[in-house]
Amino acid sequence: MDNKIQIAEKNFWVGKVDDRPVPFHRLILEKGTTYNSYLLETEKPTLIDTVDISFGVEFVKKLSENFDLSTLKYVVINHVEPDHAGALPALMSKAKNAVIVTTERAKELLNGMFKLHNKEYHIIKDGETLDIGGKTLKFFEVPYLHTEETMMTYCIEDKILYPCDIFSTHLATYELFNDLAKVDITEDFKVYYQLIMSPHRPYVREMLAKLKTIEINTIAPSHGFILRDNAKKFVDLYDIMSKKDTSNKKALILYSSMTGNTGKIANDIYEGLTESGIETSIVNAKSSSIDTVKEMAAKSQLIIIGSSTKYGDMIGNIEDYLKEIVSMDLSSKYGFVFGSYGWSGESIEIINDYLKKSNIELLDSARVIKTTGANDIHLPLRIKFYGEDEKAAAINAGKLAAEFIA
Ligand code: FEO
Numbered sequence: 001m002d003n004k005i006q007i008a009e010k011n012f013w014v015g016k017v018d019d020r021p022v023p024f025h026r027l028i029l030e031k032g033t034t035y036n037s038y039l040l041e042t043e044k045p046t047l048i049d050t051v052d053i054s055f056g057v058e059f060v061k062k063l064s065e066n067f068d069l070s071t072l073k074y075v076v077i078n079h080v081e082p083d084h085a086g087a088l089p090a091l092m093s094k095a096k097n098a099v100i101v102t103t104e105r106a107k108e109l110l111n112g113m114f115k116l117h118n119k120e121y122h123i124i125k126d127g128e129t130l131d132i133g134g135k136t137l138k139f140f141e142v143p144y145l146h147t148e149e150t151m152m153t154y155c156i157e158d159k160i161l162y163p164c165d166i167f168s169t170h171l172a173t174y175e176l177f178n179d180l181a182k183v184d185i186t187e188d189f190k191v192y193y194q195l196i197m198s199p200h201r202p203y204v205r206e207m208l209a210k211l212k213t214i215e216i217n218t219i220a221p222s223h224g225f226i227l228r229d230n231a232k233k234f235v236d237l238y239d240i241m242s243k244k245d246t247s248n249k250k251a252l253i254l255y256s257s258m259t260g261n262t263g264k265i266a267n268d269i270y271e272g273l274t275e276s277g278i279e280t281s282i283v284n285a286k287s288s289s290i291d292t293v294k295e296m297a298a299k300s301q302l303i304i305i306g307s308s309t310k311y312g313d314m315i316g317n318i319e320d321y322l323k324e325i326v327s328m329d330l331s332s333k334y335g336f337v338f339g340s341y342g343w344s345g346e347s348i349e350i351i352n353d354y355l356k357k358s359n360i361e362l363l364d365s366a367r368v369i370k371t372t373g374a375n376d377i378h379l380p381l382r383i384k385f386y387g388e389d390e391k392a393a394a395i396n397a398g399k400l401a402a403e404f405i406a
Pocket of ligand 1: 079081083084146165222223
């Protein structure tokens, strides 16, 4: 196989096929994988992603056989995991004039991982473009697909999307293009989605919305086949696989608020749930009867309870509701606890202890992280006072909880 394969005018695959069983995310990829890197030989030559760290020296050596690395102007890093950014230190030691193009968060991570503080960076924001001399790149930030710093790159003139991990397949292909594949890759493509992308389903939906703004002829991901035949089919598969049936899925938010902050958090969680398509009832404990709340709880797959803290305890009459709810059969229902506080927030822990004694599936940080891959979730949701960051956290908690019942 050549080290440099043309995929469009002045546009080449320069990656690495890894046909070993590859350890990856607690799995062994028995069919191997590829690390696809792309070289756009425009007036301002640009490399999009690199290869796995274990092939860094080999990658740079082979690249330099066909290309003068001193002329490399940009290195686009869509995602910092070592299977794509791993060759960056070896590359930057030779490509001394190159500028790293990436997101702000990715820059922090690259500096932490590879000590590239002395390199020049060009930080992009969602929707920005970059003229690379004869072609134009457009960047889309797609956080959590599948890590927080991720972005996609799109070449406007070639109509090629470089989404890194997204739309990838773990297959060690020497055919490279999907129209040359000797087997139907659809099943492997779906398996990859389930393993890597499905925990981040809401972000897949946001990414797909961004793709509606561009015309895609070819998808050039960073693992497996380049999808130049019927690229739309693969976008449509993500659309189908990331849809969830939320019909008849209900949630109840019950709260008691002292100064209004716990009420605001309740409203934010409500926003996250309803944005995820969950029919949600929100009840201030002082305004509804216990029987009505029990009826709502019985019909809900998700029960979320919150209280402010006053003198180290819950406020108002919420404990009366709580005692009744935990006496119900809550098996197969999910729940979590929230509340704002100024000092210690004991009420949140007291409610959590109540729910632990029931048979509800209680959501905490560890469970949500392991299921969804989220890295910035804290459950129970303990909010000291209230501000814009706390609002975003509460909306996010609602969205993530929705994933368990959708
Ligand atoms: Fe292919 Fe997230 O690395």
